[in-house]
Every structure is written in structure tokens, then in C-alpha cells.
Amino acid sequence: MFKISATPIDVVGLREALADPGAGACVCFEGWVRNTNEGAAVLALDYEAYEPLAVKEGEQVLAEAREQFELIDAACQHRVGALQLGDCAVWVGVTAAHRDAAFAACRFIIDEIKARLPIWKKEHYADGDSGWVNCAKPGSAAVSGSS
Amino acid sequence: MFKISATPIDVVGLREALADPGAGACVCFEGWVRNTNEGAAVLALDYEAYEPLAVKEGEQVLAEAREQFELIDAACQHRVGALQLGDCAVWVGVTAAHRDAAFAACRFIIDEIKARLPIWKKEHYADGDSGWVNCAKPGSAAVSGSS
Amino acid sequence: MISVTARYFALFREQVGSDREAWTIPPCTAGELFARAAAKYQFLDGTARCKVAVNDELSGWDTPLEDGDTVLFFPPVAGG
């Protein structure tokens, strides 16, 4: 199940919900707000999503993962709003009988989520500047990258 | 830090201990006791470790991961004793600035832990039989496999 | 002429100063409307890096627009 959340992601509850007697492997990925990006000191982030399509595309990514890998379950939540350093921006959890499938599917899901969902990230820097990650910056030739 | 634990692994506390303002990615792997192995219905497991060498080798695996990948932190705990279905047998947690390193290191660590540490697993089956995983079974030609 | 609604997100919304705009234009594709908006508001990222949805469906830039459509212009995404 994919969800966009305006409140902190309940990583403990989400992991517990994955419990299944047939699962031998559980792989979870979390993306955290970190204090630097491309060499600039970051103070905080704003995440924005177009929720109707982000949810539709997020569910599609999870469905593709279930089709491509031998999974028991797969889930993902993405945060929106104002985030502070250390906050969890995105959580992916996958269970499978064996760890090969769990690792591969977890990686597939986060890669696709980052590439395909209509979600944007505005960074606020220590020098007072700010910028939308991956977007060409008006008044500048630079394009900021993402991790 | 690597630890052998005779009590349930505190996956929530271990993950929280990984928090770091420079970390953008956190990947956790958990191995759970599942209800089948190689087609046999499993009821419970006993894990046994030779702790002095398991800890030494576990710390060595974590050190190798830190050397080979750009990590912020890496930790692992392995359970011993009598485990029930669904119990967490092993937990690996890795943080890094970027997810490439976090995924690769988490996979490396669990693979090495499973291959190198003096830890053994005895399965108790629904049909009353039992067996040590990966060991040739006395009175039988079969060698049981692991996941 | 057709009447369509354009919706702008993230950086585009900031550049436009609004999250939506009514356009009355000759029949055209989503990409052609994007070119008009990009010229008007000086969007720097082109269609190779941006995405478009027509009536909540991700679509190709060559999708012909119809009267009443809502066209969503997505600047380069950065989830995760």
C-alpha cells in the first residue's frame, strides 16, 4: 500500500504490519533529511506532492514490484510538508521468503518512486538561499542534483 | 557494533541509535523465522553460536563493510536460543549519505554474517523430526539447504 | 479556440505566482501549451526533464488538448 503522509511516518507501525509467518526476509529503506546536499549546508526541506497522481503512480510501482519479484508484501509512504533534519521523508518496506527478492524489490521501489512520482523537494540552505532539487534555477545556470 | 543476543532483538531501539544528521539513507535487513524451509513445515528454531568467535568475526564483517563502502554507521545483532515463528533472528542496519552504499553494505553484511559466523540453526518440523540446517543428516543422504 | 486549465507545481507555481491559469488558445498539443507557458514565465527546464498529465493521467507531450481539459505541468521531480 502506498500513502502520502502529511504527518511523521510511523516506521515502527509500518514494519509491524509487514509481519507474516511465510516471510523469512524483511528489507526496509528510509530516506532521511540530511544536513548537506551537493556541498551546501541544508537546514530544512519542504516536500510537495500532487497527491492523486503520486498515489496512483506509487501503487503502480508497488504492483510492478510484486509482479517482478517473489514478494509477500511491499509498502511505501512518502512524507509531504515542512521537514527538519533527521526526519524520515520516505519509507519502503518489503517482505519475501528469501532475501534476494526483498533487497532487489526494495531497491527497485525506491528508485522508481524517486524517478516517477510527482513529488518535489525545496531545500533551505544555511546561507539563506533555497532551491528546488533537480530544477534549473531561475537567475542561475546551475542545475542542482539529487542523491 | 555486533552483538549476540539471548533476548528478543530491539529493532526499534537499534534503528533509532543509527540517527545521524549526515545520513540520507538507512537500510535495515531482518531475518525472520518462517514457517517453511525446503518444503518442510517448520514449527520453531534453535540458534546456537560460539559467542567469542561470532562476535570477533561479526565485528570484522562490519569493519570490512565500513572500509568497502561510504558508510556513516553499520550495526548487527544475531539472536540465539529458542525462537518461534515470526521472531527476528538477525538484524542489520546501515546508514550512509546515499542509498547505493547503504543497500550494498547491508547486503554484504548479511551475506558475510550467514557465511562466516559460527552460528548454527536447528529446525523443528511439524512431522516431529528436526535437523541442523546445512549439515548432512546422520542416517540420511540428504543435506538440508538454507535460504 | 479551446479553453483549458493549466496547473503549475513547485518551482513552476512559484514562477507563475499561482497554481492554475485559464488558457484560451487554438487547438494544440500539451507540449505546445507548455512552450507558451515556458516562454511567458521563463521556465528553464524543457519537456525532456518535465512531465505532463492531462486530466490526471500522465500523458505524452504530443497529446492533443480538448476543450475543458486540465493540464498539469510537472517540473523535474525529486521524491525520496
Place this chain on the structure above:
Amino acid sequence: MISVTARYFALFREQVGSDREAWTIPPCTAGELFARAAAKYQFLDGTARCKVAVNDELSGWDTPLEDGDTVLFFPPVAGG
């Protein structure tokens, strides 16, 4: 002759019926002592799948044993 202590784990311990055993033997390697124990207790997994530690250090099967050594015989491992 040398006196060494062999320690048995998991399946080996069950087959031996004890977790340790004192051996007094002509000077030999860890692998040669393992062969004696394997013959005595009918261990089925050979040195290719088992591991040995001498005095708490993982060692090669060709390690010569010395008087007083403790030799740990590890059947195939299955952590995780």
C-alpha cells in the same frame, strides 16, 4: 604425544554426546585430529564444509597442533 582439548558444536556436539573431549595423540594437524573424530563419531560433513579454530582463532586445517591447544570443530554454519 600431545594433549589437546576438542570442542564440538551443534550437530557434532549431539553426535559426540558432549561438548568437549580430551585427546592424547601423536603430534598432528587440526585436520588430522578432525579425521580421527569424524571416524570415531561418524561426522558426515568433511573439511571442505566445516571450519576449525585453534585457541579461538579461525585456522587452516593444516595448522599443527601444540600441547595444550583447544581445537574447536564447527559443522557447516547457518546463521541468519
